Amino acid sequence: MLKLRRVPVDTRSENVAFVSEACTLTRVEGLRALAKIEVHGGRRRILATVNVVEADGGCALVEPDELGLSIEAFARLGLPEGTDVHIEFAGPPRSLEAVRRKIEGRVLGDDQYRAIIDDIAAHRYSRMELAAFLVAAAGFMTSEEVLGLTRAMVEAGNRLTWPYPIVVDKHCIGGIPGNRTTMITVPIVAAHGLPMPKTSSRAITSPSGTADTMEVLARVDLTLDEMRAVVEAERGCLVWGGHMNLSPADDILISVERPLGIDTQEQMVASILSKKAAAGSTHLLIDIPMGPSAKVRSHEEATRLRKMFEYVGDALGLVIDVMTTDGRAPIGRGIGPVLEARDVMAVLRGDADAPADLRAKALAVAGRVLEFDGGVRGGGGEARARELLESGAALARMEAIMAAQGPAPAAVEPGSLVKEVPAAADGTVAAIDCARINGIARLAGCPFDKGAGLDLFRKPGDAVRKGEPLYRIHACRPADFAFATAAAEEADGYVIA
Structure with a gap:
């Protein structure tokens, strides 16, 4: 029995526990660094990786009778400091055997991917084990495996339903600096009346994700109920998906993909489509920029990726439209959250000096999304999108969405x-x-x-x-x-x- 202590150390998505080298358990039970333990108090319990802290030096993080938990681990356990907690040794996740088979180059089945993703979502994997899975999967995956991984990721978290026959979304696979068309597309589409509850991730390998840029203008860490209220009122939102337990394993995997720079086509498809299916989308536009320094550099790569999106999307019941766009150069002028937000608002306001390339691409993307509406004539989507932008309807809807989501956490200016x-x-x-x-x-x-x-x-x-x-x-x-x-x-x- 040890007393719980919150240790102000950010360990990202990993649960980390801190014990003193002078702790009786460390000496008697042979507790070692990177061992896995189960921490429980009452009905609350979590798994954590141990870090052993020196007892000398006058600046010990924890006392011998304390168990420290990192910021996120402490929040997940949900017990106050000073609570008596028990710890027990925890063996490795059973699904690690499937990861070893993947490392050997084997093809895994749906049940194996479901076991892996369930363990990841339950925070049973250390960052080393996550990296091992990601690297092994990056080496080789069949289309059936991508589908199995995607389904497992959807099933591991919440799944939204909406009272609308069509719920639209769009996603760009990224790689092009400044390509912030989503923040212009959503208010255009919402002003038209199609529901577009946009949940976005933060940047993985890019300078900014949609959630990072939108956070300059408004709050993005909404709860599910708050998100529903915004969509019901405004027909659209621009929020961070990580707060809603939609495909939660994806956010954990992204926390390791980011520093490793891993972003394979297979993992990309599973990540994108698991989030869209979990968010309740019925119709999805995929934007694949192609260029010599983009993620996709040839027609052959673009065709392969398009077919993978269509194969998995069809199996999940999503209507998929894929467009290949010009990825030879950055879009807009600003690269980075505050500078991209500036460009987005300039386009929505119709400023004379707004980036013309960002405006043109956003209209093309919004037009394709609007054509999911059976009432819009084929080929007429872009004209309708231009009408909504030029009339000020899109700007008004963006301002309403921002007000509904709440103010940004802090005012941000370009770096000095x-x-x-x-x-x-x-x-x-x-x-x-x-x-x-x-x-x-x-x-x-x-x-x-x-x-x-x-x-x-x-x-x-x-x-x-x-x-x-x-x-x-x-x-x-x-x-x-x-x-x-x-x-x-x-x-x-x-x-x-």
Whole structure:
């Protein structure tokens, strides 16, 4: 029996327990670092990975009679500090045997994926075990395995239902800096009257996700009941899905995919479609940008990915429409949450200097979504989307959605540490390396510092003189600023012809 203590250490999605090396259990039971234990008090219990803390030095995190839990683990257990709790050794999850089979290159069945995902959703896997599963799955998965993984991810959490015959959604597979069309599409579609309850993830490998950018403008961590109220009132929302237990294993996997930079097509399809099915969508538009530095770089890759989305989507009962778009360059000017939010609102307001490419793509995407409505003539969706944007109806609906979701957690301004990156020669911008631009923006602090990012001044086809700025780096912290500027000096991501 140990007394519970909250340890102010953020361990992301992993449950971590801290025990003193002077604890009787450590000495008598042979408790070692990275062992797994079950912590329980009354009917509340969680699994956690142990970290053993030195008892000397005058700054011990926990006393010998205490059990410390990291921030998220403490919240999940849901008991007050000082509560007496029991701990027991916990063996490895049974589903790890299936992970070992996947490491060997075997094909897994639906029951094996269901066991793996159930254990992941219950936080029974350590980050090392999660990484082992992700790397093994990245090596090889059949289409049937992708479907089995997707179904397991849907079943592991909540599943929403809506009182509407059509519930639309869209998703871009990412990789293109500044491609924040969702935040323009949702208010257009909602103003038309189609329900679009948009749940989004935070960035995995990009400088900003839709949830990261929307959080500059409004609150995104809504509960299920709050989300329902917003959708019933406004026909749309832009919220973070991680707060709603929709495909909860996906958020845990993303927390490991992000630092590893893993984003395979198979895992991408399972992640996207599990969230959409769990959110109650019936009709889904998938945007696949294609370009030399995008995630998808050839027609062959795009075709393979489209077929995988269609195969899994059909099996889940989703109506899937896939569009391949131009992914050769960034969209808009701002890269990073606050700068992207600025561009989105400029388009919705109809500002004269709003990014034309962002506006054009958002209208194309919104038009395709609107054509899920049987009352919109084939090919007439984009004209209807333009009408809703130019009339101000989309802006009014966005402002109503923002008000319904509540104010942003904090006011954010672009980072005050700035540097303009100059052109190395006279000429014309022939190409922009999207992956390099994404990397520099992340080094500047995106998405965790919402004011960090890049402000682009030149796009492909623009003439430029040597020494003129190509873009401006914004950072909030000196270390991030130094990393980003050094990376831009090494290779700025622009090809000048």
